[in-house]
Amino acid sequence: MQKRYLLAPGPTQIPPEVLLKMAEPILHHRNPMFEEIVAEVREDLKWLFGTKNEVLFFASSGTGAMEGAVTNMLSPNDKAIVVRSGKFGDRWANICKAYGIQTVEINVPWGDEIDPALVEKALKENPDTKAVYTHATETSTGVRYPVREIATIVKNYPNTICVIDGITGVGVFELPMDEWGIDILVAGSQKAFMLPPGLAFAGVSDKAWAMNKTSKMPRFYFNWTKELTNLQKNQTNFTPAISLIVGLRESLRMMKEEGLEKIYKRAEILARATREGAIALGLKPFAKNPSPAVTAIYAPEGIDGQAIYKSLWKKYGVTGAGGQDHLKGKIFRIATLGYADKYDVVTAMAALEFTLKDLGHKFKMGSGVGRALEVLQEL
């Protein structure tokens, strides 16, 4: 018998009531029963994204909405600024490259804080920039980006939009689109939405819709104007991921019942408890400005990060994540976004202590869990 605990940065745990709702007989999408669900979801998504505009959704991974944020806005040879400080910064750059966009890259060492002044400088040097592509959390490093500051800078450039990959951010900490001036906010179902993967989201500002009018990039499946027209009739352009949308109504209802303030506070405390527990075990957090979504931790001297991740998963039933690309073996990650509570952190910390003892790391048993409990008391 081995119970399994999922604390990866996506997919995340799904509440049983959402799983069971999705297991009901499927609805047909071209009828009023489904349209009622879409109508409710539209309103709740506006609430979650902090926008008066529609939030589009697509049957795809989050990357599909990232691609759409390039192909629905820019034209070939347009210029864009991309902040690269991890695997998903690379993704923005790669999407731009695939579609013939000239990119100005702001390269920051993985794990370091992002200085908004670098964006300001890049914009001054490249006043013809059409879009700034960056993140809420860089999932591969656990760094939280200064979204508000970046959005405030971009706001001053009337012909530039601020595009945030909020896949590991929306529903974890505040990212109010309209208030902060975020022009496109992308999200994915398998994170704080507490759903399986397969549904991507994009909130779109008036400034972005205006830019869309001049965009000359080929597109079909991710055609945002067609999606908007359909959404306004509580429909989708193509067959939607029906069961995920049915689940989405449930999970958004749960989020509304808890309230954004409590959700954000919970995520913040869970992540802090994870970091503090790790520090009490003699480990060092990796990210300079850590995100409440996912905590990246250095493997201690002489111990392989992949061995920690694998032992957590295989021997102790806790699925976290390892390091990606050049961080493989150097860090491991534990995520606390979405349907996670204080006991998930206690479990993860206990599994980490078992694992570190096995691997020969020296510390007093219970000191990680103990420190975590102190922080978790705030919840």
Add this chain to the structure above:
Amino acid sequence: MQKRYLLAPGPTQIPPEVLLKMAEPILHHRNPMFEEIVAEVREDLKWLFGTKNEVLFFASSGTGAMEGAVTNMLSPNDKAIVVRSGKFGDRWANICKAYGIQTVEINVPWGDEIDPALVEKALKENPDTKAVYTHATETSTGVRYPVREIATIVKNYPNTICVIDGITGVGVFELPMDEWGIDILVAGSQKAFMLPPGLAFAGVSDKAWAMNKTSKMPRFYFNWTKELTNLQKNQTNFTPAISLIVGLRESLRMMKEEGLEKIYKRAEILARATREGAIALGLKPFAKNPSPAVTAIYAPEGIDGQAIYKSLWKKYGVTGAGGQDHLKGKIFRIATLGYADKYDVVTAMAALEFTLKDLGHKFKMGSGVGRALEVLQEL
């Protein structure tokens, strides 16, 4: 109390055992437990598609794989032949248009048989054609296309690929890729796969992979070469629709247990029983060469097809489909693909009789069901 019966041409009914499997706690996709599932699914998809090559899958609607069959094969200004005889023929044409492909259109009145000689003629007149895009079933009209004959013709053109939208076809009737020379066979999860929508498939021949090498179309989310490389490691390029893939393993196991011959025979008899029952009620089938997947039926003189579809759905609990575009009001459709058995046809026919009586059509009660039963006895 109103029980609901789903007999639409997608989404289709989902077996309870598949729904419950998908309702289990979600797995993480970057680990051996998930990779084992992908390994099994890869083999079963090859069996279902009748190919030695890999069948790619994507987190998207079927249209995503249709788009990929253009963007991964052609280059801007390439020439393609498109058979247009319904809403989904329009879709191939619209995708080609969106990506700057010159299309040679074979326009056939909706509902008519497709003459393969028209494809032969178009190819002779346009020897520089890179691809022929057509369908297994045109879902909007219920017409079955002569796939084998078309594929045999295209086979003689070494620089032209034969691309079949098999969304309403794979798992309903035989479409053996390698034997018939189909170069790309597209499918979608919400049809004969007995799953929710959100997963698209594409089987790809060696001839198509060779053409892919010369394709110069921008693409990122639907990048087939990257997807292939990942699939060979039992992985996906981006976060996959995990729960659908878990469900897919179950539904493919069910299909293998029944066997393709029995599945195809069942679909053929269910559709025939639907047609014959409708004829016994004095109605006329719409499609000249009817598909076993979906049966389109003319509304009788003086009765609105939408009224039939709506009454079936609203008053009698049977979800079929209406007519699309200019066929709206003229026809209605009942689908019998996937998880449908003889009692589904009996139910649909009974609901149709109730509905037609309400709407004032003259016939002897029970004559439709009676005729259907005679046909269903063959099962």
